Amino acid sequence: ECRYIEDTVDSQKLFQEVCNPVLEGFTLPKLLWLRNHEPTNYEKLRWLVLPKDYVRFRLTGNLSMEVSDAAGMLMMNIRKQVWSETVLSSLELSSDILPPIVGSAEVVGTVTSEVAKLTGLQEGTPVVGGGADNACGAVGCGVVTPGRGMVSLGTSGVVLAHLEEPRLITAGTVHMFNSCVPNEFYMMGVMLSAGLSLQWLRKQFGSQSKSYDVLTEKAAIVPPGSRGLVFLPYLTGERTPHGDANARGAFVGLSATHGEGELVRAVLEGVGFGLCDSVELLRSAGWNGTSLRILGGGARSPLWKEIIASITGLVLEEVNIDEGPALGAAILAGVGVGVYQSVLEASDSIIRVEHTVEPNQKWHQTYGELHDVYKDLYPALKNSFDRLVGFS
Template sequence: MAYLMGIDLGTSSLKTIIIDEAGNVKAVSARPYQFASPCGGYAEHDPREWWKACCETVKEALAACGAPASSVKGVSFSGQMHGAVLLDKDYQVIRPAILHCDARSAVQVEEIKAALGMDRVRELIMNPVYTGFLLPSLMWVRDNEPENYEKVRHVFLPKDYLKFRMTGEVSSDYSDASATLAFDIKRNCWSEEILSAVDVPMDFFPRCYGTDEAAGTVCEAASRETGLSTSTVVVAGGGDQVMQGIGNGITQAGSATSNIGTSGQVSFQSDVPIMNPALSTNTFCGYKKGRWFTMGAIMNAGLSLKWFNSLFETADFNQINEQVAKVRPGSGGVIFLPYLNGERTPHVNPNLSGMFLGVNLNTGRPEMTRAVMEGVAFALYQCIEVCGNLGLKADNMVASGGGARSGPWLQIQADIFNIPLKVADTEEQAGLGSAIAAGVGAGVYRDIEEGCRAVVKYKDMLVVPNAAAHEAYEEYYQLYKDTYEAGRDVLQRVTLMGRRQ
């Protein structure tokens, strides 16, 4: 029996999953961690902590599976996107990785726009130029930490560090590379034009593979640290959105997902690259040539609920769900804007903060918790609205991430979106997608589509929208949008003022 391993490097935890060829989950192991925020708007993480978590969870998963290491035929990766990992000539970490939710590089964002001009940004990058993406983060290091920048020889994305430690070879993949702002989306390669315009060396950037291509085998050092066999094929993998899509069985153009992880996304598969003139969505390369995906992305989804619950001594998730389910749609008139660390779609503004509106004497923790869930769903609904204006629509969606584990939050999404939701049978969709890619690269499956047919299963449930709830939510959704429009300037001013303290 062949086994396959997927490793999912998230913002707040790393998870390792082992499946058999039929998709039966044999083991799951996880390690939580917390990124550092040394200053307001900063988010960074030492990549070596990721590798430590990887080694520990791989060992635990192998032990739980009980199969010999040689039976694991392939391993692949899903990773948080956009972050910048910097290595020196000796392949040592220079400084903590700057993450996707970092907001420090506003000056560099403007430099990129000025260097290329907005017409070329639309034509070449096809994405909003935003803080937290690899290229402006790298430029920030150049401008603010010249002693570190002088050491840089290799630049890649968070999950690529794990792959480097696993194989001893530096590489990336097309899907993750396309989310750096240094990549030509249409031609599927690093962009000499972009990098030349901002004076960043092309040779910093590694070779790219397809998501299901073998990038090497487990090296001896990694074998000692993880317990994996040196015969195990290491497959390129991809950004978390691509791998979650695979793990959800989303392989056809026109299919769509809604994800509530640390951040949140709605993602639509397409066989053409979609250009949004407003640059308020993202279009990245998919898991194979001739496939792209367009997504609306929000900065603070599950992170909003995690933050809110951290304010209280207890946070029993089952009890929270029971309490939330008893609160009527609209949370007693309380509206939450989930802009705790800025926002991407549709505002593309890192200088925003969150807020509660409508808190009154009858407001308790259940109402505020539901308002957080509703605020996140409103933000995703706004992403769906923007994508719909680009011609991207879906009759149903697959819900994934932590938000899909909460019954009330699933129903809130369905009611607000007015779209039925399916849920994959496993909770670890990104890890499952990675394991499927590992199976293709190791020769277990012919292609991603065959792997999905063999592995992906759905729960025997369909979350159907409630018409009355949707009607109520439409009114609240308009208030949600009006609240931002009316308070945008004040929100931005108070955010910047808070960062000065």
């Protein structure tokens, strides 16, 4: 379905409209799959909405699609914030199945009497559009104005930068979406196995009885560069920068002298290098920030934070509240009902930086050289990855 989209829609028009590469995770290829493989169910389709928009419909009785989530469907003109007739008509799809697009902090309805009886919510409670997970995460850590960025270190890894205008780059697999701030945007790189890589190492090497703190303490006594060991964190393929489902993880440089500490540190560093790939792509698009606000479970590790700061050369900022997307959604509700005048005002009045992690300059030099090695490994192994998938 992705190849069909690329072959059918003019490539320049497609990219100008949706501002994103065509990937399996977006809604449009899934809709085409339904049409191709389950035509009976496809014919039953009346409205196409995303989960939170359906929940909002059930709460209010009003059907709509919120803009930051709509941006991730490959069906919306990102700049104009309207459904893309260019894309839809090329694929013989009708916009009649798509509801109106609404703003993230826009009040789009109120809780109905029926829902009030079922849930205990007060009838007439205003309901706003809300936001996509990373869009709300950006609001929830104050990344709502140009120059600010965030890094999320969970199961996957995200590097996100707020922009006033969309900036398109074809190199790497970078996403451009609408921000929850009206008429502004964010650019995002995604690595699929960030915290998952450390979780995998802990499980597969029989270290589940050890806490993550114990593992990182062993890694902390290993010098930067893990004594010549590099880890490629492509355990589930990779999104940014390679866009390659066949990419696979690897330890390169492994020798009999390497032990648990080196393996753990190599994983921490490999994830850092992967995040740095996204930072470099954001830089190429014009982002000029000097710091990233960090959130996610991996942010609990002082060593991992210092490694990421030292690899990227960026200061990592820890904020006072770590609720992330949930807080962002609450802020949007506050703006929608007039408690705050804007998303920026609300975010900056609630969120403050409490601690910073500076790059270790000695490590930064070492990591600069090692990152070059890391970047050479994927193209060197690409053909082998493709061949090995056939054996899996």
